[in-house]
Amino acid sequence: MSVNNNLTRAQFDEVMVPNYAPSAVIPVRGEGSRVWDQEGKEFIDFAGGIAVNCLGHCHPALTAALAEQGNKLWHLSNVMTNEPALELATKLVDATFADKVYFANSGAEANEAALKLARRYALDKFGAEKDQIVAFDKAFHGRTFFTVSVGGQAAYSDGFGPKPQSITHIPFNDISALEATISDKTCAIMLEPLQGEGGIIDADPEFLRAVRALADKHNALVIFDEVQTGVGRLGELYAYMRTEVVPDILTTAKALGGGFPIAAMLTTNEIATHLKIGTHGSTYGGNPLACAIGNAVLDVVNTPEVLEGVKKREQLLRDGLNAINEKHNVFSEVRGQGLLIGGVMNDAYQGRAKDFLVAAVGEGLMTLVAGANVIRFTPSLVIPEADIAEGLARFERAVAKVVAG
Numbered sequence: 020m021s022v023n024n025n026l027t028r029a030q031f032d033e034v035m036v037p038n039y040a041p042s043a044v045i046p047v048r049g050e051g052s053r054v055w056d057q058e059g060k061e062f063i064d065f066a067g068g069i070a071v072n073c074l075g076h077c078h079p080a081l082t083a084a085l086a087e088q089g090n091k092l093w094h095l096s097n098v099m100t101n102e103p104a105l106e107l108a109t110k111l112v113d114a115t116f117a118d119k120v121y122f123a124n125s126g127a128e129a130n131e132a133a134l135k136l137a138r139r140y141a142l143d144k145f146g147a148e149k150d151q152i153v154a155f156d157k158a159f160h161g162r163t164f165f166t167v168s169v170g171g172q173a174a175y176s177d178g179f180g181p182k183p184q185s186i187t188h189i190p191f192n193d194i195s196a197l198e199a200t201i202s203d204k205t206c207a208i209m210l211e212p213l214q215g216e217g218g219i220i221d222a223d224p225e226f227l228r229a230v231r232a233l234a235d236k237h238n239a240l241v242i243f244d245e246v247q248t249g250v251g252r253l254g255e256l257y258a259y260m261r262t263e264v265v266p267d268i269l270t271t272a273k274a275l276g277g278g279f280p281i282a283a284m285l286t287t288n289e290i291a292t293h294l295k296i297g298t299h300g301s302t303y304g305g306n307p308l309a310c311a312i313g314n315a316v317l318d319v320v321n322t323p324e325v326l327e328g329v330k331k332r333e334q335l336l337r338d339g340l341n342a343i344n345e346k347h348n349v350f351s352e353v354r355g356q357g358l359l360i361g362g363v364m365n366d367a368y369q370g371r372a373k374d375f376l377v378a379a380v381g382e383g384l385m386t387l388v389a390g391a392n393v394i395r396f397t398p399s400l401v402i403p404e405a406d407i408a409e410g411l412a413r414f415e416r417a418v419a420k421v422v423a424g
Contacts, residue, residue, distance in 0.1 A: 046062070048076075049064070052403065054385065061383060063385070065384060065387075066398075067398050070274060071274055072399055073274035073316065075401060078277065078319070088307055088308050088312075091307070092307045095307065097300060097301070103311040103314060104310045111283060114317070114321055115257060117286055118287050118291065119288060120285055121284040122283050122304040122306075122310070123272075126246030126282055127160070128272075130166045130169075130209075130246070130270050131161070132284045132294075136268060136284070136290065136291075136294055137268065138150060138152075138206055140206070144293075148204055151202070152185060152187070152209060153189065154171055154187070155171050155190070157214055157220065158244075159171075159217060162175070164183065165183050169186055191226075192226045197233060198229075201233050203238070205234075205237050205239040207239055208234050210222065211244045213356055215248070215359060218389050219359065221355065228263060228264065243266035243268070243270070245257050245271050246271065246272045248359060252359050254330045254357040256321050256326070267286060267290055268285070270282070277316045281306070281312070319401075329357050332402060333357050335404060347418050348365065349362070350362045350364065350365055351363045351366070358397060358400060360395070361393040362393065364392040371392075371421070372394050373388055374421050376388050376394065384413040
């Protein structure tokens with residue numbers, strides 16, 4: 020495989036807007052759960068493109084779907100529908116609570132659609148006063164101005180002028196705060212069933228039951244942001260399936276395309292009627308290429324073999340991280356579900372999650388952080404057990420180096 024060594028990390032600073040600070044490593048090829056850079060160095064991928072590459076790199080079912088559709092039809096716009104979009108929407112409806120699907124390109128766009136739908140539904144049914152959105156501290160829902168304002172991290176939304184109004188943030192998992200906040204003016208409660216960017220924080224079952232009950236009491240909708248937890252990440256097709264709660268609206272993206280940009284908003288017939296013709300849209304939403312790949316992803320992931328395999332791999336990863344921690348004492352806990360796992364820095368290593376990430380890259384392992392105090396692991400759902408073992412060995416070497424100073 021040819022590599023263009025004239026393209027360097029330094030050129031990023033010359034030609035790219037400086038809102039990112041990428042690593043010095045420039046990957047050029049991936050296969051399964053392994054990636055190679057320009058120099059030929061191999062990495063094991065425990066990051067998965069931030070929970071996107073659910074079947075690893077260049078999975079044969081996905082590359083075949085891309086090649087086949089790439090020789091058929093690329094784009095139409097939503098003036099017309101297309102076969103891959105109809106097929107994928109049908110699969111999503113058949114597999115979930117939903118009756119209707121709206122396609123977009125990213126999690127932020129799916130969440131934007133969900134929030135607009137919730138506001139429109141409330142306006143149509145109850146009037147203009149019912150516009151409050153209840154959201155949660157440390158949540159993350161995307162980078163559009165609406166979604167970043169609903170997300171509970173002010174550092175992402177400050178500095179861009181007046182924010183969208185009627186959004187209230189309260190502590191996650193706090194039932195009393197929710198009871199004190201929700202009212203008949205609330206149109207929606209939006210949450211992640213497991214907060215990803217916020218630090219791998221799981222929703223308590225009792226809290227989720229309270230969300231559903233209070234929303235019903237006040238005629239508010241429940242929106243589950245499953246952009247990161249969806250498509251098998253927690254060992255069920257969607258995380259709500261692990262709970263007693265069924266949302267009114269669900270958003271999904273990231274793993275839905277296995278690395279190809281696609282997202283969807285799922286909802287019921289009754290709620291969907293309020294997005295009438297012209298009220299919302301997307302140029303690329305429902306693109307035939309994206310939907311063809313999404314179909315291939317669902318065909319592979321939504322099987323007992325893969326979903327049960329997630330739970331087995333979770334245990335291997337969790338046991339390995341706990342064993343490393345017993346030797347080096349860097350985590351206060353290892354938390355999360357499925358293959359969305361976080362190692363939480365203990366008091367001695369507060370604010371140093373990135374140090375472990377950098378050290379891991381040096382040992383040939385790609386990981387993530389979730390804030391300054393959590394190392395995040397989101398590998399492929401089908402990562403070979405041998406790659407888990409080797410990745411953990413590399414991570415232990417990285418941990419040892421950080422601990423040794």
